[in-house]
Amino acid sequence: MDTFDHIIIGGGILGLSIAYHLSRDSQDRIVVLERNELASAASSKAAGLILQASTKPLKTPLARLTRETIPLLEDELGEPVGFHEVGSLRIASTDARVAELESIEKDASSHGIPFQHLSPQEARERAPWLNTSAAQRITFFPTDGYIDPYLLSNAYGRAARNAGVHIRTRTDVQDLMIERDRVKGVITSSGDIAGGSIIDAAGAWASLVAARAGYPLPMAPTRSHYWITAPKPAYGGEFPVTLLPDVQAYMRPEVGGMAIGVQEPNSATFDARELPHDINTFSPTQGEEHWDVIADAMAAVSVFFPGIEEAQFAGYVSGLSSYTPDGSILLGAVPGVGGFFTAAGCCGSGIALSAGIGSALSAMVRDGHSGLDVASFSPGRFGRVDPFGREFRNRCAAARASKSHAAPAY
Ligand SMILES: Cc1cc2nc3c(=O)[nH]c(=O)nc-3n(C[C@H](O)[C@H](O)[C@H](O)COP(=O)(O)OP(=O)(O)OC[C@H]3O[C@@H](n4cnc5c(N)ncnc54)[C@H](O)[C@@H]3O)c2cc1C
Structure with missing residues (x-):
């Protein structure tokens, strides 16, 4: 043996x-x-x-280690690993979300993660498609980003x-x-x-x-998903990852267009015993019309990203995260x-x-x-x-729905 x-x-x-x-x-x-x-x-x-500071401070050292390990792996392997250091823009437009953002900033300070407050105009210089009229506080974390x-x-x-x-x-x-x-x-x-x-x-x-x-x-295995727009110069390009906790949505660049994720109030969960061995043979959408989810979120997201109303959607990605x-x-x-x-x-x-x-x-x-x-x-x-039971899985779905607005569930 x-x-x-x-x-x-x-x-x-x-x-x-x-x-x-x-x-x-x-x-x-x-x-x-x-x-x-x-x-x-x-x-x-x-x-x-790749977001480092969060409302759950015990996770921050783990995320910061990932951020620090990316260049070490690139040196070791002699090639890039697909990290885009575009930073993250976190936007709060209600008092509750402002308080959350302040706690995230405190977390960032205690872990040496840089950030700066932006004026609405400075934010639009980084993300020209952004409507900042509802924003009460905008904070930019320059060392965040996204990775393949x-x-x-x-x-x-x-x-x-x-x-x-x-x-x-x-x-x-x-x-x-x-x-x-x-x-x-x-x-x-x-x-x-x-x-x-x-x-x-x-x-x-x-x-x-x-x-x-x-x-x-x-x-519990829990559905996560995001939608991808067709390329468009107005919002294509390497703008920051943008988090909209008030409407439970995030955006990031995706080959000249935008990937948009929204957090549903009731995420589907699954009995792990019923999953196939190869997840690529399985659709977590289960016959539901996933376009309805993005359509339902559109009015709220358009407050910050008016371009979503006319966006052509070219792709959809769904999979299973696991929630506690x-x-x-x-x-x-x-x-x-x-x-x-x-x-x-x-x-x-x-x-x-x-x-x-x-x-x-x-x-x-x-x-x-x-x-x-x-x-x-x-x-x-x-x-x-x-x-595997329904009652426990509902608790996991609720955790996903109420996951910190400021650190959205993907
Ligand atoms: C749509 C979506 C968007 C997401 N976005 C983000 C994001 O932006 N940022 C982020 O940090 N996370 C994100 N996540 C979550 C992230 O993808 C997961 O947390 C992460 O990939 C989990 O990795 P893993 O290795 O635990 O699981 P997996 O990648 O699922 O790997 C588990 C592996 O175990 C194998 N396996 C299972 N049972 C056996 C067995 N009995 N014998 C041998 N092999 C077995 C499986 O085949 C599988 O390959 C997202 C998830 C989804 C679905």
């Missing part, structure tokens, strides 16, 4: 980032097992917003491989081997593999993997089973947090602690739940 120090289940951005960090921080033998192709599920669908999530996943994977990590695609993990409450290895479609530690980074399927150890993770009831990630040891860890339930921010999560989990697996304040991300914090 093959033997490794660490077995990582899932070759999305999190599995690959964890592999990269473990290989950078140790001489351990590491294998990543992916049943399809690398980054073929949520990690290739993301809008790729597939290229970043690929970069973690290549750097890990260069450091000796084994990456096996078309390898389905079918069960865990557990002896005396400790993981010993995995049973896969290509044979058994023994491992000292096992890391569940299986995305929307992570609760199913953990259920094999008797602890289905408290998270409190809108925070699951990161660390899975209760009750020694040597078993997870990084999942990313609540629409797995790309932005990817290096922070990889680095923290690598330290936890090797040393038992991460060096960061991650106790509130503990996978056991909700106690035992039935994550």
Whole structure:
């Protein structure tokens, strides 16, 4: 039987980032097992917003690490990973959102993340299509931006491989081997593999993997989606990522047009047991008319972006994020089973947090602690739940709907 120090289940951005960090921080033998192709599920669908400061300050160090890791990966691999440092414009037009923005600024200050207030005219110089008449406060964070999530996943994977990590695609993990409450290895479609530690980074399927150890993770696969306009010079170009928390929408450049995401009041959630193994054979829209969602949001968004009324929509991207009831990630040891860890339930921010999560989990697996304040991300914090039932999934959908307006759900 093959033997490794660490077995990582899932070759999305999190599995690959964890592999990269473990290989950078140790001489351990590491294998990543992916049943399809690398980054073929949520990690290739993301809008790729890289936002650092937020209303959830404990996430900020993780996001900042990702921002710092991007140039390191580019140096290491000798090529760009598709990051566009266009900054983010965050616009508040009600007192509640102004208060949120102030708390985000405080968070940014305490983590050394630069920002500046803009006048309406300065904001329009950066985003000429923007109507600022409703804005009470506009803050620009110059080191934010957006990234090609597939290229970043690929970069973690290549750097890990260069450091000796084994990456096996078309390898389905079918069960865990557990002896005396400790993981010993995995049973896969290509044979058994023994491992000292096992890391569940299986995305929307992570609760199913953990259920094999008797602890289905408290998270639900939840629909996320965005729409892409046809190219148009009036709003094409490298303008900043723009967040409109009052109308729960975001925009970013997309090949001469604009990608627009809106947060629905009732996001669809799914029973992970009913998902196919390959998400590309599955539509989270479920026959619903997704154009209605953007049409419903249009009047509100047009207050800030009047051009949306005439925009031609040329594309639509949908996929599954995984949400928890409190809108925070699951990161660390899975209760009750020694040597078993997870990084999942990313609540629409797995790309932005990817290096922070990889680095923290690598330290936890090797040393038992991460060096960061991650106790509130503990996978056991909700106690035992039935994550597949309607009642629990509704709690996750509500977390997505009420996710900080100032840091929108993607
Ligand atoms: C439309 C959309 C927009 C988004 N926008 C953003 C954004 O702007 N910024 C941001 O930070 N995040 C965003 N996200 C969220 C982000 O995409 C996810 O948080 C992130 O990709 C999760 O990565 P992952 O590695 O956990 O999961 P995945 O990429 O889904 O990878 C999990 C992998 O595990 C494999 N797997 C599962 N079970 C097994 C098994 N038993 N054996 C072997 N392999 C297995 C799967 O095949 C899959 O490849 C968005 C998501 C969506 C859907």
